[in-house]
Amino acid sequence: MSRAAYLVLENGTVFEGKAFGAEKETMGELVFTTAMTGYLETLTDPSYFGQVVLHTFPLIGNYGVIRSDFETPTPALNGYIVREWCQAPSNFRSEGDLDTFLKEKGVTGICGLDTRALTRIVREYGVMNCRIQYTPEVTDEILNELKGFVITEAVEKTTISEIENFPVENAKYHVVLMDFGAKHNIGRELNKRGCNLTVVPAHTKAEEVLALNPDGIMLSNGPGDPAKNTAVIEELRKLTESKVPMFGICLGHQLLALAHGAKTEKLKYGHRGANQPVKELETGKVYITSQNHGYAVVSDSLPEDSEVSYVNGNDNTCEGVTYTSFPAFSVQFHPEAHGGPLDTSFLFDRFLKMMDDNKQ
């Protein structure tokens, strides 16, 4: 029998549950995801750095742990909350159960609490900080510490430290992927389409990126507040002047907009799930997308030589931008999916076409 664990919210609310995964006290920004599957991708997506992730779906872990589904080898999140974890996963690919995996990776979990009630609190009051601990007492000191918690150096802590190459046979393009805490599936989607990939650390200078002679530059997803990455934003501004085709996903989308003079804002509780509707403004078509973000580009702040290409079907926030004075576009959602639908993977083909057009 696992021992009692307590989830303490910044507003003083306490939920009692059971310890699961690693047993060590932890703190982080509480966010919820509505995805019903894809928990391995969620656990290993670096964009969750510093956050405690709550699954609204009540039973997690049914198909076990499968390393080839991971987005990075090691989870970056600070904690994990589920209603119930599956103790007997059943799947021919399964290599183990969730509890053992979380223990191995040192990720604190808590289960057996009312995740519906908890989600309603976050939806009502917005994201807040939380703590997982093993005694029910909440002192002023704990509450003050919780109120003061901020996610810092998120990109610095999740980017790679040295250049890595992922070549393919008979490559048609060379893409430099700027790693801000990248999900591996972005690279896989590019490799699959005949792109040799050079993955560079987030703080690589614009001149160094251009010296690699890329046909295109891919800006990855990543954690934290986009506006905090001032040095990276400045390098991206220089890259927009180079006219090398660029494609940004999620954090990459936000950073490119910031580099071009737009603003970003924090959403009340963000979009995290695998069935977020986005509307393509040019065609009126709606796509179902995978999302994981807490910030968004402020549509009204975009300069004239850029336009909103996609909006979120639920709250109308900006989900994509097309730039007209340099060859670039970006989306807030995840065309690489994993987990989630593949509806928008055509955006990678659009990037290839942009590189083709630019070569001619």
Ligand SMILES: NC(=O)CC[C@H](N)C(=O)O
């Ligand atoms: N998945 C991402 O790239 C997230 C981007 C950013 N950290 C946000 O929360 O909005």
